[in-house]
Amino acid sequence: xxxxxxxxxxxxxxxxxxxRYLLAAEAWARLPAALLAxxxxxxxxxxxxxxxxxxxxxxxxxxxxxxxxAPAEGGRYAALSPVRPGAIRFERMIRDxxxxxxxxxxxxxxxxxHGRWELAGPxxxxxxxxxxxxxxxxxxxxxxxxGIHQIPVGPIHAGVIEPGHFRFHVQGEVVVRLEAxxxxxxxxxxxxxxGKPARxxxxxxxxxxxxxxxxxxWAFAAxxxxxLGVAVPPRAVALRGVMAELERVHNHLNDWGFIxxxxxxxxxxARCGYLxxxxxxxxxxAFGHRLMMDRVLPGGVAPDIxxxxxxxxxxxxxxxxxxxxxxxxxxxxxxxxxxxxxxxxFLDPDHAARFAAGGFVGRGSGRGFDARxxxxxxxxxxxxxxxxVETGGDVDxxxxxxxxxxxxxxxxxxxxxxxxxxxxxxxxxxxxAGEGSALIEGFRGECFAxxxxxxxxxxxxxxxxxxSWLQWPLLEAAIAxxxxxxxxxxxxxxxxxxxxxxx
Amino acid sequence: MLWPRLxxxxxxxxxxxxxxALSQPTIAALGERLAATARARLGRSLSxxxxxxxxxxxxxxxVNALQNVAYDLERFGLRFVASPxxxxxxxxxxxxxxxMAEAMERALAxxxxxxxxxxxxxxxxDGGVFKGSYAVHGGxxxxxxxxxxxPGCPPSPEQLxxxxxxxxxxxxxxxxxxx
Numbered sequence: 151x152x153x154x155x156x157x158x159x160x161x162x163x164x165x166x167x168x169x170r171y172l173l174a175a176e177a178w179a180r181l182p183a184a185l186l187a188x189x190x191x192x193x194x195x196x197x198x199x200x201x202x203x204x205x206x207x208x209x210x211x212x213x214x215x216x217x218x219x220a221p222a223e224g225g226r227y228a229a230l231s232p233v234r235p236g237a238i239r240f241e242r243m244i245r246d247x248x249x250x251x252x253x254x255x256x257x258x259x260x261x262x263x264h265g266r267w268e269l270a271g272p273x274x275x276x277x278x279x280x281x282x283x284x285x286x287x288x289x290x291x292x293x294x295x296x297g298i299h300q301i302p303v304g305p306i307h308a309g310v311i312e313p314g315h316f317r318f319h320v321q322g323e324v325v326v327r328l329e330a331x332x333x334x335x336x337x338x339x340x341x342x343x344x345g346k347p348a349r350x351x352x353x354x355x356x357x358x359x360x361x362x363x364x365x366x367x368w369a370f371a372a373x374x375x376x377x378l379g380v381a382v383p384p385r386a387v388a389l390r391g392v393m394a395e396l397e398r399v400h401n402h403l404n405d406w407g408f409i410x411x412x413x414x415x416x417x418x419x420a421r422c423g424y425l426x427x428x429x430x431x432x433x434x435x436a437f438g439h440r441l442m443m444d445r446v447l448p449g450g451v452a453p454d455i456x457x458x459x460x461x462x463x464x465x466x467x468x469x470x471x472x473x474x475x476x477x478x479x480x481x482x483x484x485x486x487x488x489x490x491x492x493x494x495x496f497l498d499p500d501h502a503a504r505f506a507a508g509g510f511v512g513r514g515s516g517r518g519f520d521a522r523x524x525x526x527x528x529x530x531x532x533x534x535x536x537x538x539v540e541t542g543g544d545v546d547x548x549x550x551x552x553x554x555x556x557x558x559x560x561x562x563x564x565x566x567x568x569x570x571x572x573x574x575x576x577x578x579x580x581x582x583a584g585e586g587s588a589l590i591e592g593f594r595g596e597c598f599a600x601x602x603x604x605x606x607x608x609x610x611x612x613x614x615x616x617x618s619w620l621q622w623p624l625l626e627a628a629i630a631x632x633x634x635x636x637x638x639x640x641x642x643x644x645x646x647x648x649x650x651x652x653x
Numbered sequence: 654m655l656w657p658r659l660x661x662x663x664x665x666x667x668x669x670x671x672x673x674a675l676s677q678p679t680i681a682a683l684g685e686r687l688a689a690t691a692r693a694r695l696g697r698s699l700s701x702x703x704x705x706x707x708x709x710x711x712x713x714x715x716v717n718a719l720q721n722v723a724y725d726l727e728r729f730g731l732r733f734v735a736s737p738x739x740x741x742x743x744x745x746x747x748x749x750x751x752x753m754a755e756a757m758e759r760a761l762a763x764x765x766x767x768x769x770x771x772x773x774x775x776x777x778x779d780g781g782v783f784k785g786s787y788a789v790h791g792g793x794x795x796x797x798x799x800x801x802x803x804p805g806c807p808p809s810p811e812q813l814x815x816x817x818x819x820x821x822x823x824x825x826x827x828x829x830x831x832x
Contacts, residue, residue: 308735338786360711423721
């Protein structure tokens, strides 16, 4: 029996729009073997509730999302990591947060739990108090060989970036193995959202990863709307599209500049920073917040775009568009820059496919998945954006995907603003029970949200998955064999979120 | 392509904004005071080490924006440095996640005196929306001695700039670590 058939044989739970099937523990235990035989079923996320494990899959051929659950009898469930490497960190997280153990897992070292919370299994329903417990030393995967030495970096880095520890095993100048240790930014976001009404919890989704505040806010809102069967006003749909594309533009400009800067080429950094500042100021003029935080709410968008906001946005985007060709020519014509970009940080397309990497990481290595088109959602169902795919797999390919998306996003914003529907921007939310999920394409890939509301509209179960979950492990693969000095370049070309995966 | 642009930039107007428009006289006054106080204490400039104690990265975006050409932080004698050992100011964002507390304390221990700690952003002020979580201390002040709070979610580059300049205005001598 194929894995998708096995899942669909479970009991449907009434989730919208993607159905969730409840499997017996015995059926879940047959999943790993079935998944091995069905490589086209990608793992999107793996999470838990007390006594229950959940997984989200994507059928690559049809772009259908499939949710599966099973009881974790005796606190144990069958691991998916032997057949889906992307599951490794999820399984480690599940053990840290919910206290459930994956049997036959590839790796069961702690992940988010550094031994400093003063309790164990904070979301397990019965967290055990551990006051004053000594934090254990982290264990890193061993490397053997002649002349191998370690370089520990972080959690505080030299640049203004998020906290995380990188352990390099190096032979001469060459990185033999990189292992990231994250979790430093763990804020207990999910547990803070439980028990709150959907509108109140939206502030946390907006702060899962500040650079993707619109995308995560939208994914969370869309999951709530799916659970409650709420129709979003057309004006709000269009404004969400505008904000999401502006978020893509300002982040891609930022990344492009910083990547060049990490190759010690400051000019594009200065120019991109200036253009991005124009975009952020236009966002503030139009939506009252430079990053557009807390503007996407379950039920729509609030407040409405300000008078004169559209003109400010269009002017800022005109400036970006006018300078793009010159910047690209400079990027292309400097061999000192190209020498650093081309061939550096090669991500094998096979790896990208195995991890189902989204965003520019996947699309830079030939995986042409974009949630805006497939499964697709409004307003992209009529905008039909062109999807940039590169096959080079190196830093340069990831830059070129960004540059192509910059141009495409500018076009989308113009089309949306040219024909903005009139009317309300926020629909009321009924107090109903329901379960919903959503897949929304942020600038770095698809943001997944799943939640369950009770009769009073309060969140009882929840998971938010940043695309970085499936991209961080690939950074470790891409840096292998490169020189240490190219790590900042590779890291910035991936630009994974720390906060987004630290929860 | 590059050289003609650089040459044009030499004779063109700078892209840098004038100092924040909302309080032009204040900023000018602060600028003068910066010259006096900073020179006396630290020799004309303040070196800032940014520490993310577990923010959502919104604050980092704005701290980075503060360094773009529109704000041009260095004209005020303020600059970001790569190590706390080179810093006069620790600019700390985030709600002080428990997983970051030891790193924060170690960074402070590496920072030579006189030094200031600035908590930037609503999370850093009191934990913000993350207040009460098992995983945070709820504000930088719970881990480090804080000299200045800059609220905002995230604080805009202008707010950050005003806060940093105001720091130099402070009458009190810089905080000394208790022996």
